[in-house]
Amino acid sequence: MSRPFPPPPIHIGDLVVDPPILQAPMAGFTNAAFRQIVRGYGGAGLLATEMVNARGFVWLDEHEAEHPDRLWGVAEEARPLAVQIWDNDPETMAKVGRRLAHEYRVSVVDINFGCPVKQVTEKAHSGSYLLREPNRMSAIISHLVEACYPTPVTAKIRLGCSPESINCNEIAKVVEEAGASALTVHGRTAKDFFRGNADWDRISEIKHHLKKIPLIGNGDLDSADKVVAAFKNYDVDGVMIARASLGRPWLFSQAAAALRGEKVPPEPDLETQRDCMLNHYRLVVERFGEQKGTVLMRKFACCYAQGKPGARHFRTHVAHVISPEDFLHVVDEYFPRSQDAASSNELPANELAAVDSENLS
Numbered sequence: 001m002s003r004p005f006p007p008p009p010i011h012i013g014d015l016v017v018d019p020p021i022l023q024a025p026m027a028g029f030t031n032a033a034f035r036q037i038v039r040g041y042g043g044a045g046l047l048a049t050e051m052v053n054a055r056g057f058v059w060l061d062e063h064e065a066e067h068p069d070r071l072w073g074v075a076e077e078a079r080p081l082a083v084q085i086w087d088n089d090p091e092t093m094a095k096v097g098r099r100l101a102h103e104y105r106v107s108v109v110d111i112n113f114g115c116p117v118k119q120v121t122e123k124a125h126s127g128s129y130l131l132r133e134p135n136r137m138s139a140i141i142s143h144l145v146e147a148c149y150p151t152p153v154t155a156k157i158r159l160g161c162s163p164e165s166i167n168c169n170e171i172a173k174v175v176e177e178a179g180a181s182a183l184t185v186h187g188r189t190a191k192d193f194f195r196g197n198a199d200w201d202r203i204s205e206i207k208h209h210l211k212k213i214p215l216i217g218n219g220d221l222d223s224a225d226k227v228v229a230a231f232k233n234y235d236v237d238g239v240m241i242a243r244a245s246l247g248r249p250w251l252f253s254q255a256a257a258a259l260r261g262e263k264v265p266p267e268p269d270l271e272t273q274r275d276c277m278l279n280h281y282r283l284v285v286e287r288f289g290e291q292k293g294t295v296l297m298r299k300f301a302c303c304y305a306q307g308k309p310g311a312r313h314f315r316t317h318v319a320h321v322i323s324p325e326d327f328l329h330v331v332d333e334y335f336p337r338s339q340d341a342a343s344s345n346e347l348p349a350n351e352l353a354a355v356d357s358e359n360l361s
């Protein structure tokens, strides 16, 4: 089958997502600071928040007249923006969806049917747990669609609960028939967690089971080339990128350039990457204050260092920072510099391989 290339923009309800490259929701990471950085580089057609618990939203609203911290920035920031919510109760989900659509005026309300974490699945019978309850999924979606109208509602799933119970084709039909405007599929099962490779053949197969809504594929895309290959080789209308963008928020713009057939911009030099990280730090501290912001920044800083010479050393030191002075000192001392990178080319191949294989996530 011939696939259009470059892929056309996708339509999620009335929203045009152009380019069809989406920034994935990631709990603990895709907060307003990260999103601002991603938006600055461009290339992501739709950005997403971290997942927000609907029950928690209602409780905070009723008891403390507050909204979850994870909605930081959502009211004011640029659009398009999707907010992802999770729970297993259709009424609660609809209540929160209504507020997000009509008060916050978000572009998309996305439902998490993919989270494999025990606190969400076993304790709250939500996230990927719901893949075994298509009727409940359908009720959640249809309640939300009605409550959010005309704001589109989308769903994000995994292939199934386990390799023995893959049911994404059936679930895709349920999602579409219940009125969702797009389906995103992470090509692993919940039991796989992040093990193995995402199964893009399975993702592609789902397309035959959808009549009109766009299919967005997700899993293991960490370069512009892989994004191009995903569109060329698989039946997807859009792609979503998660982990690889954490320390490389410019990845979306590289992928977007590749889709336009342009030369892919090179990785920013190390000075620029460091400035990007410090800008990220400033945004986090502005919001959370110096101490909390510094502690929160540790994990982001590790992402920026990942795969670079000396990353392990940097990570060891940044793991203990508690003040801006500490943080800036560690960055000055240990964040890779261009000259380190140049000399690192002289390292023996086995040491380079060890540096490359460091996995900070």
Ligand SMILES: Cc1cc2nc3c(=O)[nH]c(=O)nc-3n(C[C@H](O)[C@H](O)[C@H](O)COP(=O)(O)O)c2cc1C
Pocket (backbone or CB within 6 Å): 024, 025, 026, 027, 028, 029, 050, 051, 084, 112, 114, 115, 156, 186, 218, 219, 220, 221, 240, 241, 242, 243, 244
């Ligand atoms: C730290 C972390 C947090 C995540 N949080 C969410 C989340 O809140 N909602 C969601 O749908 N998926 C979440 N995911 C899954 C990603 O959105 C994505 O489906 C998965 O990482 C596969 O894509 P990738 O290979 O591009 O990373 C999370 C993944 C990671 C690594």
